[in-house]
Amino acid sequence: MGTGGIAAGGAEVIAAFKKELKLAGIKANVEEHCSMHKVGCRGLCAKDVLVDVIVNNEKVTYQYIKPDMVPRIIKEHIIEKNPVQDWAVGEDYHFFHKKQFKVVLSDCGSIDPEDINAYIAVSGYDAARQVLTSLKPENVIEIIKSSGLRGRGGAGFPTGVKWEIAMRQNSKQKYLICNADEGDPGAFMDRSVIEGNPHAVIEGLIIGAYAIGSDKGYVYIRAEYPLAVERLKKALSDAKKNGFLGKGILGTKFNFDIKVKLGAGAFVCGEETALIASIEGQRGMPRAKPPFPVYNGLWGKPTVINNVETLANVPYIIRNGANWFASFGTEKSKGTKVFALTGKIKNSGLIEVPMGIPLREIIYDIGGGIESGKAFKAVQTGGPSGGCIPAELLDTPVDFESLAKVGSIVGSGGMVVLDETDCMVNIAKFFLEFTQAESCGKCVPCRIGTKRLLEILTRITKGAGKEGDIELLEKLSKDVKAASLCGLGQTAPNPVLSTIKYFRHEYEAHLQGKCPAAVCKELLTYYILEQFCKGCGACLRACPAGAITGEKKKPHFIDSEICIKCGACFDVCKFKAVVKE
Amino acid sequence: MKVTINGKTIEVPEGTTVLEAARMLNIPIPTLCHHPKLTPFGGCRMCIVEIKGAPRPLTSCTTPVSEGMEVITSSPELEDLRKTVLELILSDHPNDCMICEKAGDCTLQELAYFYGISPYNPPLLKGDKGGFLGERRVYGKRDGNPFIERDMEKCILCGRCVKVCDEVQGVEAIDFAYRGFKSKICPTFEKDLDCEFCGQCVAVCPTGALTGKMWALRGRQKDIKEVDTTCSYCGTGCNITLHVRRNEVIRVTSREDTWNEGWLCVKGRFGYSFINNPDRLKKPLIRIKDRSNCSSGSNGLNKVFKEVSWDEALDYTSQRLKEIKEKYGHDSIAGLSSARCTNEENYLFQKFMRAAVGTNNVDHCARL
Ligand SMILES: Cc1cc2nc3c(=O)[nH]c(=O)nc-3n(C[C@H](O)[C@H](O)[C@H](O)COP(=O)(O)O)c2cc1C
Numbered sequence A: 001m002g003t004g005g006i007a008a009g010g011a012e013v014i015a016a017f018k019k020e021l022k023l024a025g026i027k028a029n030v031e032e033h034c035s036m037h038k039v040g041c042r043g044l045c046a047k048d049v050l051v052d053v054i055v056n057n058e059k060v061t062y063q064y065i066k067p068d069m070v071p072r073i074i075k076e077h078i079i080e081k082n083p084v085q086d087w088a089v090g091e092d093y094h095f096f097h098k099k100q101f102k103v104v105l106s107d108c109g110s111i112d113p114e115d116i117n118a119y120i121a122v123s124g125y126d127a128a129r130q131v132l133t134s135l136k137p138e139n140v141i142e143i144i145k146s147s148g149l150r151g152r153g154g155a156g157f158p159t160g161v162k163w164e165i166a167m168r169q170n171s172k173q174k175y176l177i178c179n180a181d182e183g184d185p186g187a188f189m190d191r192s193v194i195e196g197n198p199h200a201v202i203e204g205l206i207i208g209a210y211a212i213g214s215d216k217g218y219v220y221i222r223a224e225y226p227l228a229v230e231r232l233k234k235a236l237s238d239a240k241k242n243g244f245l246g247k248g249i250l251g252t253k254f255n256f257d258i259k260v261k262l263g264a265g266a267f268v269c270g271e272e273t274a275l276i277a278s279i280e281g282q283r284g285m286p287r288a289k290p291p292f293p294v295y296n297g298l299w300g301k302p303t304v305i306n307n308v309e310t311l312a313n314v315p316y317i318i319r320n321g322a323n324w325f326a327s328f329g330t331e332k333s334k335g336t337k338v339f340a341l342t343g344k345i346k347n348s349g350l351i352e353v354p355m356g357i358p359l360r361e362i363i364y365d366i367g368g369g370i371e372s373g374k375a376f377k378a379v380q381t382g383g384p385s386g387g388c389i390p391a392e393l394l395d396t397p398v399d400f401e402s403l404a405k406v407g408s409i410v411g412s413g414g415m416v417v418l419d420e421t422d423c424m425v426n427i428a429k430f431f432l433e434f435t436q437a438e439s440c441g442k443c444v445p446c447r448i449g450t451k452r453l454l455e456i457l458t459r460i461t462k463g464a465g466k467e468g469d470i471e472l473l474e475k476l477s478k479d480v481k482a483a484s485l486c487g488l489g490q491t492a493p494n495p496v497l498s499t500i501k502y503f504r505h506e507y508e509a510h511l512q513g514k515c516p517a518a519v520c521k522e523l524l525t526y527y528i529l530e531q532f533c534k535g536c537g538a539c540l541r542a543c544p545a546g547a548i549t550g551e552k553k554k555p556h557f558i559d560s561e562i563c564i565k566c567g568a569c570f571d572v573c574k575f576k577a578v579v580k581e
Numbered sequence B: 001m002k003v004t005i006n007g008k009t010i011e012v013p014e015g016t017t018v019l020e021a022a023r024m025l026n027i028p029i030p031t032l033c034h035h036p037k038l039t040p041f042g043g044c045r046m047c048i049v050e051i052k053g054a055p056r057p058l059t060s061c062t063t064p065v066s067e068g069m070e071v072i073t074s075s076p077e078l079e080d081l082r083k084t085v086l087e088l089i090l091s092d093h094p095n096d097c098m099i100c101e102k103a104g105d106c107t108l109q110e111l112a113y114f115y116g117i118s119p120y121n122p123p124l125l126k127g128d129k130g131g132f133l134g135e136r137r138v139y140g141k142r143d144g145n146p147f148i149e150r151d152m153e154k155c156i157l158c159g160r161c162v163k164v165c166d167e168v169q170g171v172e173a174i175d176f177a178y179r180g181f182k183s184k185i186c187p188t189f190e191k192d193l194d195c196e197f198c199g200q201c202v203a204v205c206p207t208g209a210l211t212g213k214m215w216a217l218r219g220r221q222k223d224i225k226e227v228d229t230t231c232s233y234c235g236t237g238c239n240i241t242l243h244v245r246r247n248e249v250i251r252v253t254s255r256e257d258t259w260n261e262g263w264l265c266v267k268g269r270f271g272y273s274f275i276n277n278p279d280r281l282k283k284p285l286i287r288i289k290d291r292s293n294c295s296s297g298s299n300g301l302n303k304v305f306k307e308v309s310w311d312e313a314l315d316y317t318s319q320r321l322k323e324i325k326e327k328y329g330h331d332s333i334a335g336l337s338s339a340r341c342t343n344e345e346n347y348l349f350q351k352f353m354r355a356a357v358g359t360n361n362v363d364h365c366a367r368l
């Protein structure tokens, strides 16, 4: 159960099961056949709380479970062996899983993340044992290189190559840092991995540290992830107790310890040089590269920084072999990728797909299409550094190169689905608001440039855009990208550029005083279609501004001078007589 | 290491930055945040150059040269980016040159001039009626400290002051606060500055954001005569430059190529008002009245002391020393010298006490 599951009421459901089983157990004596585990995130957040009940090795998954539903499940299913079909998951649940392929998440959602033995029972720490006792660092790096694993933190840098450079550095002290800062709005991949299977990340760190020759690791994790932090700390202490961390790991001469460093929640602290500054106790501001951290990182020592998901892949690659991993994905993007699928999609949640899967399959097969049958407009990938991909490019395969080619990025794995009721200028503005607030303020193009971009976008959405504003956005975006110091500023204009590229007509419409998606308040007018208005007076009563007049049973009228565009009339009218445009 | 910049090749030691190499070759690269005595920052982005093989322009002030590197310091693209950067800075600047202490000596003003960027008619961010567009940081509060005027609206966040305070002075009185457009340099919790007031930050600020409070409206760079001298405050003997306007010292700075590298302390930098103070003693005085009858204040002075020549004063002193020594013995005399004297003078003073007066009773104010 991850944070999402808990928010949906998972803890209460567990308590109910405990209580009811105890009650029932006394009578029916089922306790000995029955065990119950908390598990990590299982992906389909939209259907939380999900419960598996396994009786005689047959599993039934229930969706939308609330505590008051528990007694019936226990009575009918566990005691009477008749699964409650009404509450079981349907076709779409199975479809959700069919096109996915799970590596990183393979044990997430099926093992108890707070129990190291649960991980060990599914071959956990076997990879670390194999590496430490029978492989040389060079061999490990060879495996990771030939698996084709590339960094999942955004840039897609080949992990084996990074490790190899670090291994070659002639330094007594080296560091390995796991980047669990995950600051993109809407992203929860790394959080779910740590909440669902923290030991896989730890095992990845052990293997990585051995490969590069480091005896000290850090996990930089944001303090806003309390459950992940708690589980991680428990996992670290259990790993130490079981001899997977500390001095002389598994009887070898290899020493390795991991410290948890809490981040205060600045997006820019996910950038590696800012992250290092933050661990050193400085303000989280990036510095120019070169020199890169592999040469000169934490406390001036060679440092490898890897993303959570990158590291969580490692034990599975070692266990199953490089060829196995390389058999998924495309030529240049191997393996799978975890995405946080959100927005206007039916099955929002955490998914893992083979690289190269077409966007269309993610959205329609796994995601189940758009909520409430509206038309798909675009999908935003890569968070604030990414871009919007329009419907006509839905067959784009999801891999590093293909997404870059259409002006977006894989990024860390945020995927926000937009439908016809989303205004693209407004979306760009949303992301710019984020990047501007999160800019560290160090360099001029990002600090002031994103502010000016945001101001221009804001005035466009307010109907105060000027002729030439679109060109100005393009020019300034280009310069901010080219001249900024770090990845934040270098990618911040992407949402602007990609929305202009594919939805220029929406920008132009705004300049002419119209918001095609009817989102930008200042550009809307509400009016009543006489032919549909029944004169019921619902809108008149709902309007907080007193802008609506009309006699009973006669068409009503909205005075646009008084209307404050709150949309109350639009929401209450049963006859679709109120329109906004 | 061999590096080629704009077609000219030079051999430089490892660790040299591209900017340093360019300066060795006399190739100009505009900079705002770089300061040769401080660690590189890379924030202003003015010093960007094109390096063969790099996917994007890199800042020359932060990039170390590597063997065989090929660099271009100016191209239409680079100059265009520099213009955008300057324009962005000026779009968030008071553009107060006409009443700014720093005018005529301001790196920002200088660059805006050479790039031909007027805040009132910027080529890129054309706003209404030729005015620049967008929000500008406006801060109401004035820092109440006695020495340093901190006009943070003029601050371009180059970080030099933060670095000098940390790396040179070791005080860390100020740092970056907040994020994004609201980023600001300030002391902890935005309190008034309460530090050593060495003014190192003022010395390195490339704009009018940091100036001396006592400099205000006393004259700018134009019409100033610079007089190089040595600070009279202590035996360290820092080199200072007096800025003199109409025969009055209105500011003290220090050149970077002196042995004290341009760094001073609060006394040397801001403690110059004594020079023209009417209370300043310019001639020796001999007391004519008993201490018990003294009234204090400068009017009282004339009644208690009389002005004498150096010869008269020295004769008087030697005569009295002899008398006292004869009457009460040499150890009845003690000598205290001043930290404002040089080492040599202090040496001579103790020599005089020991050899001429014959006592070991000698001390120095810096030890008290
Ligand atoms: C503004 C910014 C934010 C970033 N945030 C993260 C993050 O939250 N998590 C992450 O793993 N990488 C983040 N990155 C990428 C890291 O700098 C770094 O490339 C990555 O952690 C390297 O790991 P990988 O090679 O395993 O992908 C961010 C980069 C930038 C520029």
Ligand code: SF4
Pocket: A268, A285, A286, A438, A439, A440, A441, A442, A443, A444, A446, A447, A484, A485, A486, A487, A488, A489, A490
């Ligand atoms: S690009 Fe933005 S976040 Fe990065 S260093 Fe510059 S100001 Fe800071």
Ligand code: SF4
Pocket: B093, B094, B095, B096, B097, B098, B100, B101, B102, B103, B104, B106, B107, B108, B109, B154, B207, B208, B209
């Ligand atoms: S700091 Fe420089 S550019 Fe700014 S007002 Fe003063 S002189 Fe002009």
Ligand code: SF4
Pocket: B164, B165, B169, B171, B172, B173, B174, B193, B195, B196, B197, B198, B199, B200, B201, B202
């Ligand atoms: S006056 Fe000196 S101590 Fe004070 S902030 Fe400036 S550099 Fe630091």
Ligand code: SF4
Pocket: B154, B155, B156, B157, B158, B159, B160, B161, B162, B185, B201, B204, B205, B206, B207, B209, B210
């Ligand atoms: S006050 Fe001056 S030195 Fe300090 S950051 Fe601002 S412009 Fe730079």
Ligand code: FES
Pocket: B030, B031, B032, B033, B034, B041, B042, B043, B044, B045, B046, B047, B048, B059, B060, B061, B062
């Ligand atoms: S001088 Fe190099 S970035 Fe400012």
